[in-house]
Amino acid sequence: MKVVLAYSGGLDTTVCIPLLREKYGFKEVITVTVDVGQPREEIKRAEERGRKYADKHYTVDARKEFVDFIFMAIKANAEYEGYVLGTAMARPIIAKKVVEIAKIEKANAVAHGCTGKGNDQLRFDNIFRQYNFKVIAPIRELNLTREWEIEYAKKHGIEVKVTKEKPYSIDENLWSRSIEGGSLEDPTFIPNEDIYEWTKDPEKVSKEPEIIKIDFEKGIPIALNDEKLEGFELISKLNAIAGEHGIGRTDMIEDRVLGLKTRENYEHPAATVLLLAHKDLEKLVLSRRELKFKKLVEEEWSELVYAGLVNDPLFDALNAFIDKTQERVTGWVKVKLYRGCATPVARYSENALYSKELSSFDSLMIDQKFAEGYSIFHGLQGRLYRREL
Numbered sequence: 001m002k003v004v005l006a007y008s009g010g011l012d013t014t015v016c017i018p019l020l021r022e023k024y025g026f027k028e029v030i031t032v033t034v035d036v037g038q039p040r041e042e043i044k045r046a047e048e049r050g051r052k053y054a055d056k057h058y059t060v061d062a063r064k065e066f067v068d069f070i071f072m073a074i075k076a077n078a079e080y081e082g083y084v085l086g087t088a089m090a091r092p093i094i095a096k097k098v099v100e101i102a103k104i105e106k107a108n109a110v111a112h113g114c115t116g117k118g119n120d121q122l123r124f125d126n127i128f129r130q131y132n133f134k135v136i137a138p139i140r141e142l143n144l145t146r147e148w149e150i151e152y153a154k155k156h157g158i159e160v161k162v163t164k165e166k167p168y169s170i171d172e173n174l175w176s177r178s179i180e181g182g183s184l185e186d187p188t189f190i191p192n193e194d195i196y197e198w199t200k201d202p203e204k205v206s207k208e209p210e211i212i213k214i215d216f217e218k219g220i221p222i223a224l225n226d227e228k229l230e231g232f233e234l235i236s237k238l239n240a241i242a243g244e245h246g247i248g249r250t251d252m253i254e255d256r257v258l259g260l261k262t263r264e265n266y267e268h269p270a271a272t273v274l275l276l277a278h279k280d281l282e283k284l285v286l287s288r289r290e291l292k293f294k295k296l297v298e299e300e301w302s303e304l305v306y307a308g309l310v311n312d313p314l315f316d317a318l319n320a321f322i323d324k325t326q327e328r329v330t331g332w333v334k335v336k337l338y339r340g341c342a343t344p345v346a347r348y349s350e351n352a353l354y355s356k357e358l359s360s361f362d363s364l365m366i367d368q369k370f371a372e373g374y375s376i377f378h379g380l381q382g383r384l385y386r387r388e389l
């Protein structure tokens with residue numbers, strides 16, 4: 001009996017290794033760590049721990065797939081209640097990679113270390129089940145607490161990194177870093193600076209304002225400050241640049257799929273800048289009606305991704321609509337970065353629906369008198385409704 005476990009190297013997933021042997025009777029536990037742009041050291045640590053505690057370990061590079069998903073998210077201006085969906089987008093990709101290994105290994109089941117309270121369980125389960133794998137979720141099924149896990153880990157000679165001072169559950173990938181748990185579970189608690197790693201304290205940023213330029217082609221960022229870059233590098237660089245300015249922190253209350261509300265802290269400097277710049281360029285290029293309708297599509301897109309329902313046919317249909325609109329979203333945007341704020345300050349596109357000749361105060365191209373006819377009908381019903389009889 002063989003099981004393949006989605007493995008981050010953290011406490012929950014490491015505890016799953018002996019549990020899968022002891023409580024579920026698997027003879028062979030195979031760990032899979034998927035690279036979605038988390039720090040190198042984290043992947044190395046997962047590799048070391050996987051090799052040490054499991055029977056076999058795989059590390060799979062999914063950075064390319066992840067960047068493609070991020071590009072879709074930029075085109076969709078994706079956010080759920082203000083969250084840029086980094087973890088949510090990574091999960092289905094990780095799940096697919098685990099399934100691929102499970103097929104190669106002819107495993108009897110696949111497993112994850114998610115709790116029964118969060119969204120991640122739903123995202124993994126949905127993809128695992130799509131491929132008809134039996135799903136095992138030890139933490140959820142055995143209803144385990146973190147304290148129990150720490151004790152159990154110690155008994156099994158598993159090194160535990162979680163401390164009383166830093167008890168956070170952190171999930172990190174190219175698009176965002178999320179920090180949960182510990183003192184943050186109290187919404188009245190103001191987090192200490194030490195929860196942040198990607199962003200400088202905006203109050204202490206000493207840098208001068210900086211204007212950066214982002215080029216987009218069909219809704220996708222292709223260059224940073226006139227340097228053509230592949231997606232992964234562009235986003236990494238921008239994370240560093242905008243992080244130095246203290247840009248991209250979110251402290252919010254979030255509605256999980258199950259209905260539980262949670263306090264969430266995120267860092268996402270590049271996401272903040274790219275989404276802002278992309279939206280700005282769209283305003284120059286898309287029609288008023290396109291923009292209005294696209295908002296509905298964006299919200300639906302983000303909800304599907306948040307819920308891990310990316311295999312729904314609706315998701316493909318929404319992407320088809322979004323891609324159609326993005327055909328013209330080519331151009332550049334300049335964004336000013338300063339003390340925690342990113343502000344678009346200039347934009348250009350060959351496909352702009354903006355016309356200086358028409359809207360300028362100095363232009364005589366449109367005879368202003370023509371507007372009077374329009375104005376006579378404008379607000380007609382309101383005036384009828386309020387007329388004094």
Ligand code: ARG
Pocket residue numbers: 085086087088119120169170171178179180254264
């Ligand atoms: N609330 C976010 C989400 O549902 C982040 C979850 C982070 N997960 C974690 N294991 N720390 O996508």
